[in-house]
Every structure is written in structure tokens, then in C-alpha cells.
Amino acid sequence: MVLSELGKKISGALRKLANRTVVDEEALNEMLNEVSRALLEADVNVKMVQALRQSVKKKVNLEELAAGVNRRKLIQKAVFEELCNMLSPGTSPPPLKKGRPNVVMFVGLQGNGKTTTCVKYAYYHQRKGWKTALVCADTFRAGAFDQLKQSATKARVPFYGSHTETDAVKVAREGVDLFRKEKYELIIVDTSGRHKQDTALFEEMEQIAQAVQPNSIIFVMDGTMGQSVYDQALAFRQRVNVGSVVVTKLDGHAKGGGALSAVSATKSPVVFIGTGEMLDDLEPFAPQSFVQRLLGLGDISGFVNAVKEAGVDQNPDILKRIQEGVLTLRDLYDQFQSVLKMGPMGKVLSMFPGMQDLIPKGKEREGTLRVKKFLSIMNSMTDDELDNPKVQFNQSRMIRIGRGSGRDVKDVEDLLAEYKRLSKLVSRVGKNKALKTGDFSQLQRNMPQQLSRMMDPKMLQQMGGASGLQNLMKQFSSQFRG
Numbered sequence: 001m002v003l004s005e006l007g008k009k010i011s012g013a014l015r016k017l018a019n020r021t022v023v024d025e026e027a028l029n030e031m032l033n034e035v036s037r038a039l040l041e042a043d044v045n046v047k048m049v050q051a052l053r054q055s056v057k058k059k060v061n062l063e064e065l066a067a068g069v070n071r072r073k074l075i076q077k078a079v080f081e082e083l084c085n086m087l088s089p090g091t092s093p094p095p096l097k098k099g100r101p102n103v104v105m106f107v108g109l110q111g112n113g114k115t116t117t118c119v120k121y122a123y124y125h126q127r128k129g130w131k132t133a134l135v136c137a138d139t140f141r142a143g144a145f146d147q148l149k150q151s152a153t154k155a156r157v158p159f160y161g162s163h164t165e166t167d168a169v170k171v172a173r174e175g176v177d178l179f180r181k182e183k184y185e186l187i188i189v190d191t192s193g194r195h196k197q198d199t200a201l202f203e204e205m206e207q208i209a210q211a212v213q214p215n216s217i218i219f220v221m222d223g224t225m226g227q228s229v230y231d232q233a234l235a236f237r238q239r240v241n242v243g244s245v246v247v248t249k250l251d252g253h254a255k256g257g258g259a260l261s262a263v264s265a266t267k268s269p270v271v272f273i274g275t276g277e278m279l280d281d282l283e284p285f286a287p288q289s290f291v292q293r294l295l296g297l298g299d300i301s302g303f304v305n306a307v308k309e310a311g312v313d314q315n316p317d318i319l320k321r322i323q324e325g326v327l328t329l330r331d332l333y334d335q336f337q338s339v340l341k342m343g344p345m346g347k348v349l350s351m352f353p354g355m356q357d358l359i360p361k362g363k364e365r366e367g368t369l370r371v372k373k374f375l376s377i378m379n380s381m382t383d384d385e386l387d388n389p390k391v392q393f394n395q396s397r398m399i400r401i402g403r404g405s406g407r408d409v410k411d412v413e414d415l416l417a418e419y420k421r422l423s424k425l426v427s428r429v430g431k432n433k434a435l436k437t438g439d440f441s442q443l444q445r446n447m448p449q450q451l452s453r454m455m456d457p458k459m460l461q462q463m464g465g466a467s468g469l470q471n472l473m474k475q476f477s478s479q480f481r482g
């Protein structure tokens with residue numbers, strides 16, 4: 001999780017408050033001191049930190065609170081809301097519409113991560129089904145086109161650019177015209193950066209914008225600069241019609257909190273954050289979800305959206321079979337594909353409360369590779385093997401499947417063991433009356449106990465015990481109903 005240190009410190013302060021027998025002015029001040037210190041260490045502007053303190057104190061007027069009000073909850077809620085406010089600019093990014101060409105132009109200073117972000121942004125949307133292309137209008141930096149070409153090829157996104165043309169406006173116009181004619185829905189234009197905000201940079205940006213008429217201009221900025229990004233964001237906003245911002249290099253950087261809050265203070269919405277150098281290290285940014293995950297509360301709405309976007313809920317047969325306690329290998333295949341579509345596994349899992357510490361960074365890719373391996377093995381199975389859970393796999397059949405998919409027989413055994421484990425789980429779920437009748441209120445009551453019996457005790461503890469699970473189920477069912 002981005003800014004995990006900051007998150008740990010703030011949630012630690014909130015937990016300490018929850019453990020106190022008396023919640024008085026002194027306890028509130030102590031907690032606010034700790035939260036403020038953590039924010040300042042993350043380079044959040046001191047005035048913003050003071051404002052947060054004052055707003056929380058105003059919201060929680062301990063002297064005037066009626067007896068019986070849960071003070072801890074009230075304080076926690078106020079801190080949560082104020083952290084969200086700090087990251088909310090109060091404006092929305094320009095919307096993109098499917099089925100028509102949307103031109104998105106990227107601007108920013110040199111080295112901020114603009115080119116990398118253009119390709120990540122293209123890759124992100126392409127995976128969501130957008131017909132996407134890239135135009136390299138950076139004719140200033142030698143090697144810029146090669147860099148874009150290389151990563152666009154890796155991401156399998158079509159691109160346009162020139163090694164010889166020096167007129168950036170011409171390249172931008174030609175590329176956008178070409179992809180417009182070919183009915184691309186998302187045409188991303190990467191522009192030149194300079195070391196500083198000089199006149200030439202702004203003039204070229206204005207000319208390119210004039211030539212390609214972008215639907216949206218995205219400003220890319222370097223998160224490692226902390227709160228000093230404020231002036232830069234403001235300067236760009238004043239010169240070109242910046243619609244939204246991507247803050248890059250937030251992976252593990254201590255100053256990230258400062259950068260995010262400073263950008264929002266300029267009234268520019270942050271739409272994505274860059275969390276690494278790989279293609280899928282780009283995360284959509286929404287203040288509420290971010291704060292939830294920051295504090296280890298999970299982000300159920302983010303998870304449900306990811307599920308919906310991936311189209312996971314489009315196969316009602318799976319749910320029906322699971323209700324009956326049956327899982328086929330084909331169901332598993334569909335589920336694995338959905339997981340891959342939703343994005344990197346670690347990111348999906350970090351949307352669950354308490355899970356982010358469980359999947360150490362670095363292990364996420366191993367998990368994804370394992371799923372890919374399983375999918376390739378299942379591609380070598382027959383329809384009967386995929387659809388009939390009663391089929392038995394003997395040694396020679398496993399060897400053949402392994403050979404057919406270019407894998408080891410051990411990998412096939414590994415997949416079948418995983419399938420067996422999940423089948424067992426599903427058969428237990430199938431015995432649950434609540435699921436059969438669709439009575440979710442009963443499900444909320446019974447499921448946590450059943451699940452808690454099946455779960456690793458350490459994991460359960462991290463999720464807040466059986467009652468934590470119960471809350472999770474509540475959130476789940478309300479999200480799905482909503």
C-alpha cells in the first residue's frame with residue numbers, strides 16, 4: 001500500500017484512543033498530536049494539518065456531547081472525513097465517453113514520469129476494453145520516441161511518432177488525425193518536458209493543444225517532491241487547461257502525502273497515482289477509497305467496482321452451482337481469468353481490510369504468475385474434464401496435460417490440489433441454508449463463524465476476528481444490493 005507508514009501511524013493513534021477507558025479532551029489532543037505528527041512527516045503542509053485539527057475538534061465538541069454518544073466512533077469518523085476532505089479538490093475530471101475518439105494530452109516537466117504514465121494509462125484503459133493508441137509528440141528529448149515505442153510494444157498499444165521530424169505540433173496532428181480516422185476511442189498524446197517551466201515549453205503545449213483539441217489535459221507530477229508540487233501544479237493550471245493530475249513515484253515515498261494534499265489544494269483532481277515502474281503500477285485515485293485503504297479499513301466499494309468492471313458478475317451459473325456446493329474446473333478457470341482482469345492480485349487483495357500486510361510486496365507477481373500457469377494448464381484439458389467435477393485424473397493423464405501445456409506434472413498436481421481445496425470450501429458454503437435461500441441477513445450472521453473456522457487464525461485476527469468478518473459481510477451485501 002502506498003504511504004503505508006503514514007497509514008500505520010494514523011491508525012495506530014486511532015486504535016490507542018479506542019483502547020482508552022476515558023475519552024476526554026486530553027485523549028483527543030493526544031490522538032490529534034500523533035496524527036498531526038504523522039502527516040507532517042509525510043510532508044503535508046502545516047496549515048492543512050492545523051486546519052484538520054481544528055475541523056476535527058469542531059466536529060467533536062466533547063463538552064456539549066450528550067451522554068450515551070459513542071465518543072470513540074465519533075472521533076474516528078471525524079478524522080476519517082477530514083483526511084478525505086484534505087484530499088478532495090471539490091472538482092471532477094473531464095469525462096471520457098466510449099464510442100467516440102477521446103484525445104487526452106499529457107503534460108509535465110522532464111523526468112516526472114510522463115512517458116511512463118502515458119503508456120500505463122493506455123494499458124489500463126486497453127484492459128478495460130477501450131480501443132487505445134499513443135502519439136509521441138516529444139521531439140525535444142532524444143530517445144523519447146524510442147522509449148515510448150519500446151513500452152507501447154510491450155503493452156501492445158499501437159503508436160505513432162517520428163525519429164526525424166522536429167516539429168512536435170506536426171507529429172501530434174498527424175498522429176491524432178490518423179487514429180481518429182481509424183476510430184480509436186482513446187488517443188493519448190505524450191508531449192515534451194523541460195527542466196523548468198519555461199516559455200518555450202508552455203508555448204509548444206498551447207500549440208499542440210490548439211492542433212489536436214484534446215478532450216482532457218492531464219498534468220503529470222513527481223510525488224517525491226512533496227508539498228512543493230503545489231506551485232508547479234498551479235503554474236501549469238494557469239497556462240493550459242489542466243483537467244486532472246497524475247502523481248507519480250508514490251511507491252513507498254515518505255513525502256507522498258504532501259504531494260497528494262498539495263495537488264488537491266490547487267483544486268485539481270488527482271485521477272491516478274503511479275506506484276512503480278511496471279505497466280500495471282497505476283492506480284485510480286479516489287480520496288475516500290484511498291483513505292480507507294491507508295487506514296487498513298479495506299476498500300469494499302473499490303473491490304466491488306473492480307469486480308463489476310471485470311464483468312465477474314456476468315455468469316449467474318457459477319453462483320447457482322456454488323449455492324449447490326459444486327465447483328467445476330471451468331468455474332475455477334473463469335474465476336482466475338476474472339482475477340487477472342481485475343488487476344494485480346496484491347492490489348485486489350489490499351482492498352480487503354487487514355489484508356495489505358498479509359501479501360508482502362514482491363509476492364504479488366508470483367501469485368499472478370501462478371494463476372497464469374494454472375490457466376495454461378486448464379487450456380490443455382478436455383471439455384469433460386473442465387465441466388465434470390467427478391472426472392478423476394490419473395498419473396499418465398496428468399503427465400499428458402503437463403506436456404500439452406509445456407508445464408511440469410508437479411504444476412498440474414498443484415492446480416488439482418488447489419481445486420480440491422476450493423471445492424471443499426464451496427461444498428461447505430453450499431450446505432449453508434442462507435445462501436440457498438438468498439437470505440443475506442442470515443448469511444451475515446452465520447457466514448463469519450463458518451468462514452472463521454476455515455481461515456488461518458493469523459489472517460482472521462488481522463481481519464478483526466469473527467465480528468470483523470461480520471462487518472465485512474454486511475458491507476458486502478449492502479454494496480451488492482446497492
Ligand SMILES: Nc1nc2c(ncn2[C@@H]2O[C@H](COP(=O)(O)OP(=O)(O)OP(=O)(O)O)[C@@H](O)[C@H]2O)c(=O)[nH]1
Nearest residue numbers: 110111112113114115116193248249274275276277
Ligand atoms: N518508482 C517509480 N518510478 C517511476 C514512476 N513513474 C515513472 N518512473 C520512472 O521515472 C523515470 C522518468 O520517467 P519518464 O517517463 O521517462 O519521464 P518523462 O516525464 O516522460 O520525461 P521526459 O520524457 O524527459 O519529459 C523513469 O525511470 C521511470 O521508470 C513511478 O510511479 N514509480
